[in-house]
Amino acid sequence: MKAAALFSIPNDIRVTDIDRPQIGDSDFLIKVRACALCATDVKVALRGRHFLIDLHGLPFVLGHEIAGEVAEVGRDVKGVSEGDRVAVSPYVPCGNCYACRIGNYRFCEKAPFSWITPGGFTEYIKVPGENAASRVAKMPLDLSFEEAALTEPVACCFNGIAKSRIRMGEDVTILGAGPIGLMLLQLAKVAGAGRVIMIDMDKKRIRYAKEFGADEVIDAGTEDPGECIRELTQGRGSDVVIEAIGSTKTYQQALQLVRGGGTVTFFGGCPGGSTIEIGTDLLHYMELTLVGAQSFGPDVFHKSLKLISTGRIDAKRLITHRYYSLDKVKEAIDISINKEGLKKVVII
Ligand SMILES: [Zn+2]
Ligand SMILES: [Zn+2]
Incomplete structure (x- = not known):
């Protein structure tokens, strides 16, 4: 063959x-x-x-x-x-x-x-x-x-959204509007996000984010994402931030966009051996929840096919x-x- x-x-x-x-x-x-x-x-x-x-x-x-x-x-x-x-x-x-x-x-x-x-x-x-x-x-x-x-990539994203523990009506910010970011966007809505904010700097991907129904789209090439998120959230920061690029720069940036007590999900895979620095203030005083997401279980695989076949x-x-x-x-x-x-x- x-x-x-x-x-x-x-x-x-x-x-x-x-x-x-x-x-x-x-x-x-x-x-x-x-x-x-x-x-x-x-x-x-x-x-x-x-x-x-x-x-x-x-x-x-x-x-x-x-x-x-x-x-x-x-x-x-x-x-x-x-x-x-x-x-x-x-x-x-x-x-x-x-x-x-x-x-x-x-x-x-x-x-x-x-x-x-x-x-x-x-x-x-x-x-x-x-x-x-x-x-x-x-x-x-x-x-x-x-x-x-x-089904497989949707299942990976499903797991990322499940681990992000979005509560109904919350702001979800996604860094990266590639195929994975756009799946996360759709799943965040299924999970009850009140508003999904997408960030990218590639013009084509910014257009995709709008087409796929992002509520707000930030062009990181021309705008300061931190400033934009603060403006959109009355200075609080986003309830949930999901990194879907896999670079240390955006790993670091994700930590600056989340509100106190919020959740950051690291979905994108960085090259092996990458490291980032995190201020202890951020972890302790800001009470952040940091989550990694990579795989999925069998139940999620079946539910993901259902979400595709019903058009969600x-x-x-x-x-x-x-x-x-x-x-x-x-x-x-x-x-x-x-x-x-x-x-x-x-x-x-
Ligand atoms: Zn894959
Ligand atoms: Zn086993």
């Missing part, structure tokens, strides 16, 4: 022939129908940092935002049948280890061993069947594969680029480096 694989760093992606995965009694096979490109894929293509590359080396098939059809089911797998149209979680927590028992899925000891093989930019993937029913979400008939492929999250509008060949993965990454468009989906 064909696969778009990363052969060397940076971004040397070529279509190659690989063996179709063989499934055992406790696995199942998915025929990939759509795989969306994630900012993480772009980072991995440029820097080569991924635990699966450390484990197996290159070439490596990227892609983990997947929807497809169940093509073959091992004898012992329960909860999925051939022909099911599903969104696929790339990994799934075991449900049994200490971390899982307390709902701390990010730290499941076994989740790394439950990854799909290979990545999604190919024709078929093998899914280990442990917890099969919890790792795929069945799609309603009227939902397209390309929309369902966004407009997945269709987030997809700006559709490619109908695996040859185009490299091109999709190239234009993402230039921050062009929003979600890119390869439809197979």
Whole structure:
């Protein structure tokens, strides 16, 4: 079968022939129908940092935002049948280890061993069947594969919003109006935000923020975000601030925009080893809650597909680029480096 694989760093992606995965009694096979490109894929293509590359080396098939059809089911797998149209979680927590028992899925000891093989930019993937029913979400008939492929990033954002503990009517400020920022925007509204304020300095992204219904948009290229937020909140600061860029500069800035007693959620991933300085006054006297958010649990994955299929999250509008060949993965990454468009989906 064909696969778009990363052969060397940076971004040397070529279509190659690989063996179709063989499934055992406790696995199942998915025929990939759509795989969306994630900012993480772009980072991995440029820097080569991924635990699966450390484990197996290159070439490596990227892609983990997947929807497809169940093509073959091992004898012992329960909860999925051939022909099911599903969104696929790339990994799934075991449900049994200490971390899982307390709902701390990010730290499941076994989740790394439950990854799909290979990545999604190919024709078929093998899914280990442990917890099969919890790792795929069945799609309603009227939902397209390309929309369902966004279940994984929406689930990550869902977790970020849930951890931000927005109370109805509160101000939520989001730094970064890329695809993730725009998903967070829509989810913040679902969660009851009274007003969503978006900050970016890219003109195209500022336009997207308005199109997707931000109540206020701040152009950090020409305006001082701190001043604008103080003005909008009578000097208090925003109830919740979510960083969705992944730079130390905006990590630091997020801390300046929140009100006393408010919550800052660090959603964007900075390059490994990055550090920021935080005044202790801010932590102690300002009683801030600082939250990190990165992964999601199985319940969130299923609810995220529901939010997409009911239109609470407009997945269709987030997809700006559709490619109908695996040859185009490299091109999709190239234009993402230039921050062009929003979600890119390869439809197979
Ligand atoms: Zn992703
Ligand atoms: Zn576990």
